[in-house]
Amino acid sequence: MNQITQEMRNLAKQLLEEEKVQLVMGWEKGSFWYNSTPVFVSKVEDVDKLIWDEFCAANLATYLLDDRFSDEKIALFVKGCDSRAVNRLVQDKQVKRENLYLIGIPCPGMKSAKAAKELGQETKEELPLEDKCIYCTHHNPLVYDILLGEEVALDDIAATAEVSRFEGVEEIEAMTPDERYAYWQDHYSRCIRCYACRNVCPACNCTECCFDLGQTWLERDVTPTGNQVYGIIRAFHVAGRCIECGECERVCPMDIPIMKLNRKIAKDIEELYGPYEAGLDTETPPPLGHYKTEDPDEFM
Amino acid sequence: MKGIKKSQLSNFLQQVSAKYSLYVPAQVDGVTRFQKYSSEREPFLTANTQLSPKELFFPQTEQLYCYETHKQEVKVEELAASSEPQVLFGVRPCDMQAIGVLDDVFLGKGYEDVYYRAKRANTLIIALACSQAEATCFCDSMGVDPAFAPQADLMMYETEDGYLIEALSDQGKDFLQEFSSALEELRSEKPQAPACELKAETDGLVEKLQKMFEHSVWAELSRKCINCGTCTYLCPTCHCFDIESKTRGGKEVKFRCWDSCMYKEYTLMAGGHNPRPTKKERVRQRFLHKLQYMPERYGKWGCVGCGRCIDKCPVNLDITKVIRELREVEA
Structure with a gap:
C-alpha cells in the first residue's frame, strides 16, 4: 500500500473519531484494477476503503451539490482539479467553505482507464495519462487545510513549457464553418443524451436545469441537431466557470470530445478579457460574471 | 455441420443483403452498434457492441404519427410501423435474451405495442455464440448460456476457419434453405462455452x-x-x-x-x-x-x-x- 493511502486512512479515522467531520469523501478501489471510484465514509470502521492510486480521476467536488445547503461538516480529498471545483462552488455560494475540511493531494496526473482496459494489466507502468490530465495546468491543489505528500513540480513545468491548455483547439479553429459544423455533427450525432457530462460537472450547479424542464428549451427527441443544441447550450452555460477538469469528456460513454468545445471557449475568454482560469481562488470575479469599462465591446 | 468459411463471410452477407434489410454489428463514427450492412462495412465480431440491438426494435426516438388541424377538421397521418423484412446478424446470447425480455414487455400480457411488433415480427435473428468472455461479462449468472441463444432463429458458432450455423426455428430452417448455396459442410466442432469470471449470486x-x-x-x-x-x-x-x-x-x-x-x-x-x-x-x-x-x-x-x-x-x-x-x- 502506498504511503498516501495510509495517511488518508489515518487522517479520516482521526477526523471522524474527533467528530471534526461527519463524512469523508474519497476514492475506493472499483471492480477492476483500472478503476477507482468515489466512496463516502461516515463510520470509522470503513476508513480502510479509502485508497489513492493512479486511477482516482473522479472529481469529488460535484458530490457537494447533492446536499448543498446542509450544515454537515465534510472532509474532502482534493487534487488540483477538485480544489478548483471547490473554489468555484464556494464562489458561487453553493457550499460554505467553513463546512469543508479539504485534504490536498498533489496529483501527478491520472492514468487512462480506457487505455488500461484495452492494453491490459501488464502494461500498467506505461499507460498513457487520462486526456484531461495531459493539458492540466494545476496538479497541486490550490486550496486545502492540510496537504498529504509533496507538491509536484509539474505546475512550474506547465507554466513555462509546452503543456498547452488549448492543445488541439487550433484544429477546430482552422476549420471552415462548414467543416466545423460537420465535425460537431459527426460527434454529436452519436450522443445518447444520458446527461452524464452535465451530472458530473461541478460547474453545472443550477438547482433546476433547463434540460429538465420538459420541452421549454429543448425537445427530448434525440436528433443530431438537438444533440448539438444540447452541447452548445451546456458549453455556454459553463463558459467562464468551467474549471477544465475534463470530467464531462472522461465520463461520456460515446467518447464525444466535449472538452475541445469547453477549451475553445476558455481560449476565447482569455483572448477577449485577458488571462483567466476558473477556480484558482474564490475572489477573482469570473470575466463573464461582471462588467468592466475596458471590456471589449466591438459589437456596440 | 453446415457453415460459412471466414473467407466467404462477406459473400454470404452480400447475398443476404440483396434480399433483406441486413443489420450487422459494425464500428461507425467511433461507436459499435448494429448498422445496415454494406460491402465496405466490415462486421465487428470480436466483442459485443457498445449499443445494444434494442434500438432496431425500439429506437431512441420514434415518430408515431402527425396531425394537422383546419378549423374543425383533423387530419392524422401514421408515421411509424414500417415492416420491411430484416435480418439481424451476430446478436450475442445476452442480447437475444434481452430481446426476449422486450418481447414480454411489448408483446406479452395481452397488450401489443404496434410499433414494436411491426419491426419485431418481420425480423429474423442470427445469433452468434460467444467464444470468450470480457471482464465485464456475467451472463452465465443471469440464466444465459454464452454459447447458445434458444430464442434466436439461427445459431452461429465461430470456429477457426469459419462459422457453423444451425436453424433453431422454422423461419430459420427456411432461411438456411434459401441460402443453401452459400453454405458448405465444415468439419470443425462447436467451440466450448466460455466461463465468465465475473459472477452474481442470484439464488433467493x-x-x-x-x-x-x-x-x-x-x-x-x-x-x-x-x-x-x-x-x-x-x-x-x-x-x-x-x-x-x-x-x-x-x-x-x-x-x-x-x-x-x-x-x-x-x-x-x-x-x-x-x-x-x-x-x-x-x-x-x-x-x-x-x-x-x-x-x-x-x-x-x-x-x-x-x-x-x-x-x-x-x-x-x-x-x-x-x-x-x-x-x-x-x-
Missing part, C-alpha cells in the same frame, strides 16, 4: 428484495450515483419511454423517446410532486425493476449480464457488486 434474491424496499442500504448504494442515464440507455432490456410532440410547419408530430428512471423528470408530476425525489429512490427503482419486479411479472431477470453498464458507468456502480451487497446485508 427476489424473495429477499421483496422485504427490502425500505432498507437503509439503498441510501448507501446510491450515494455515488450521479443519476445520468448511461446505464439505462446502454442496457439491452431497459424499455421506458416518454411520449411528446412538437410542431413543425403547422404539423404536430407525436414521437416517443427513451426515458430513464435515473432522471428527476421521469417521475415529476403536474403540480411539482415527485414520488422519487432523490437518487436513493431512483437507484432503488432501477435495481428492483431488474431484480425483483421483472422476475415477479415475467419469470426472468431484467438483467442479462451483458456488462455494458459496468463498463460505462461513470462511477463504477457495478450491478454485480450491488447484488453482492444486497445479499450480505440483513433484510
